[in-house]
Amino acid sequence: MSGHTERTLESGRQAQPAKGERLADWADGRLGIYTVAKTQMRKVFPDHWSFMLGEICLYSFLILILTGIYLTLFFEPSSAEVVYDGVYAPLNGVQMSRAYESTIDISMEVRGGLLIRQIHHWAALVFVAGLLVHMMRVFFTGAFRKPRELNWIFGWTILMLALLTGLTGYSLPDDLLSGTGVRFAQGALLSIPVVGTYISFFLFGGEFPGTDMIPRFYMFHILLLPGIMLGLVVLHLILVFYHKHTQFAGPGRSEKRVVGAPFMPIYVAKAGGFFFLVFGVLALLSAFATINPVWNLGPYRPDMVSTNAQPDWYLGFSEGLIRVMPAWEINAWGHTLQLGVFIPFMLFPLIMTAIAVYPFFEAWVTGDKREHHIADRPRNAPVRTGLGVAWLTLYAVLLIGGGNDLWATRFHLSITHITWFVRIACFVGPVLAFIITKRICLALQHRDRDKVLHGRESGTIKRLPHGEFIEVHEPLPQGQLYTLTAHDPPEPYDPGPLVDRNGVERRLKRSEKLRARLARAMYGPAAQVPKATAGEYREIAESERHH
Numbered sequence: 001m002s003g004h005t006e007r008t009l010e011s012g013r014q015a016q017p018a019k020g021e022r023l024a025d026w027a028d029g030r031l032g033i034y035t036v037a038k039t040q041m042r043k044v045f046p047d048h049w050s051f052m053l054g055e056i057c058l059y060s061f062l063i064l065i066l067t068g069i070y071l072t073l074f075f076e077p078s079s080a081e082v083v084y085d086g087v088y089a090p091l092n093g094v095q096m097s098r099a100y101e102s103t104i105d106i107s108m109e110v111r112g113g114l115l116i117r118q119i120h121h122w123a124a125l126v127f128v129a130g131l132l133v134h135m136m137r138v139f140f141t142g143a144f145r146k147p148r149e150l151n152w153i154f155g156w157t158i159l160m161l162a163l164l165t166g167l168t169g170y171s172l173p174d175d176l177l178s179g180t181g182v183r184f185a186q187g188a189l190l191s192i193p194v195v196g197t198y199i200s201f202f203l204f205g206g207e208f209p210g211t212d213m214i215p216r217f218y219m220f221h222i223l224l225l226p227g228i229m230l231g232l233v234v235l236h237l238i239l240v241f242y243h244k245h246t247q248f249a250g251p252g253r254s255e256k257r258v259v260g261a262p263f264m265p266i267y268v269a270k271a272g273g274f275f276f277l278v279f280g281v282l283a284l285l286s287a288f289a290t291i292n293p294v295w296n297l298g299p300y301r302p303d304m305v306s307t308n309a310q311p312d313w314y315l316g317f318s319e320g321l322i323r324v325m326p327a328w329e330i331n332a333w334g335h336t337l338q339l340g341v342f343i344p345f346m347l348f349p350l351i352m353t354a355i356a357v358y359p360f361f362e363a364w365v366t367g368d369k370r371e372h373h374i375a376d377r378p379r380n381a382p383v384r385t386g387l388g389v390a391w392l393t394l395y396a397v398l399l400i401g402g403g404n405d406l407w408a409t410r411f412h413l414s415i416t417h418i419t420w421f422v423r424i425a426c427f428v429g430p431v432l433a434f435i436i437t438k439r440i441c442l443a444l445q446h447r448d449r450d451k452v453l454h455g456r457e458s459g460t461i462k463r464l465p466h467g468e469f470i471e472v473h474e475p476l477p478q479g480q481l482y483t484l485t486a487h488d489p490p491e492p493y494d495p496g497p498l499v500d501r502n503g504v505e506r507r508l509k510r511s512e513k514l515r516a517r518l519a520r521a522m523y524g525p526a527a528q529v530p531k532a533t534a535g536e537y538r539e540i541a542e543s544e545r546h547h
Helices: 019-031 032-042 049-072 098-108 113-141 149-171 177-192 196-206 211-242 264-286 313-324 339-366 382-402 402-409 416-456 478-485 511-524 536-547
Strands: 082-083 095-099 329-332 334-339 457-461 469-474
Touching: 049 113, 049 211, 049 264, 049 382, 049 416, 095 098, 098 113, 113 149, 113 211, 113 264, 113 313, 113 382, 149 177, 149 211, 149 313, 149 339, 177 196, 177 313, 177 339, 196 211, 313 339, 313 382, 313 402, 313 416, 329 339, 334 339, 339 511, 382 402, 382 416, 382 511, 402 416, 416 478, 416 536
Parallel strands: none
Antiparallel strands: 082 095, 329 334, 457 469
């Protein structure tokens, strides 16, 4: 028997293997499970609290699938009009779609239906938030570098699909809030020149809202988009298992040596416990914090709009772009171009695409083809960190723009002033955030360099023989010294001399000139503080020893 020792009884007869062993032998003989498990289940993974961000995304996604399966048993994706006559008296006699009626029934009549609905909605919000924070952790630590560029693309694609799945999901109940959101999306589609009307008719099956919108969104929400996401999640996990997490610098850790815990049993035990912890938190949140009370909003009617209609936070970025854009129209050849909607509508995918291709852009600028398994400290990559904070600043500013009416009513401000503040802050805010973040990173690098060379302040004052008072510094432990000096600042790309030995001027391509300028800006002397060398450390240690 492969991988197992034979057991014998005291009389010498061979013992009959248990059913579990026979099943394991049967599977191993056909799938080779034992050989794979023996080599892979003891694989060592680094450990850090920030890795739990990705696990929160995974567990929220699993909870979404489980609760979604339960909800599909009772939800009817139909636009057929009915008159409500159920247990919720305030809506009795109101005309509505069957989708909205089934949502009310799930919330009011199905045992545990409201709790499952709310767990599903809260898990969706946590899933998108976890994806965003997880990707920012990967971005700020440079964990997207070779060989993990493909995994970055997988994660980015999952995020984009999650946004679309969220849009289709909260549109299914057909309440007044979700219908207003879909109407907003349909208006953005209509702004696309030439083909916008055709796309809208294809998606909604005719004039908005039509009768095909809910069945089509239902198909996208429960089948197409989750199926693609599930496949990408599996591929993502396979690559994570193959490459392992990046690890932060520390004693014993290097690009070829991992310090951590084995996958079995430690990592699996932690993961299992953390799954139930996430599930428990979502269940408590759903039990005590009401979200999306569709019975208060009423069914969707195209002639009605809720004055405080707001999208879920993860779509506020795109709505803020459109709300603060000036109303710009162009009439040409008998057609009206709604540039005030189309331009911001196209900016959203362009900004997200820039995030997707950034790993390849940075690799092109640096020309670095090495594998990186040690994560950067954000302070050691000031330009990259500044770009990330600039993007988050733009996101926050546009969230304010997406809710400008609520800011105006809650804080008694002029909506015009808020709109103009957001318009100016869209350009000024990210620039200021980038400059400030870069300066902070450089200051932290200077502090790390001083700590390496001079040690930690001890608070002890010593008087030298010639009367000078100095503070005694304690040398850092070797482990901390290694951590602070383990990073390897990339060298700026150098195109070489512009004139050859014969005095002939070299002609550089525009791409090479651009690459050299970007490399100097991102990794030149103004963007990096030289880390302390061993020679500097010994020289200062000798001078202090003489004191």
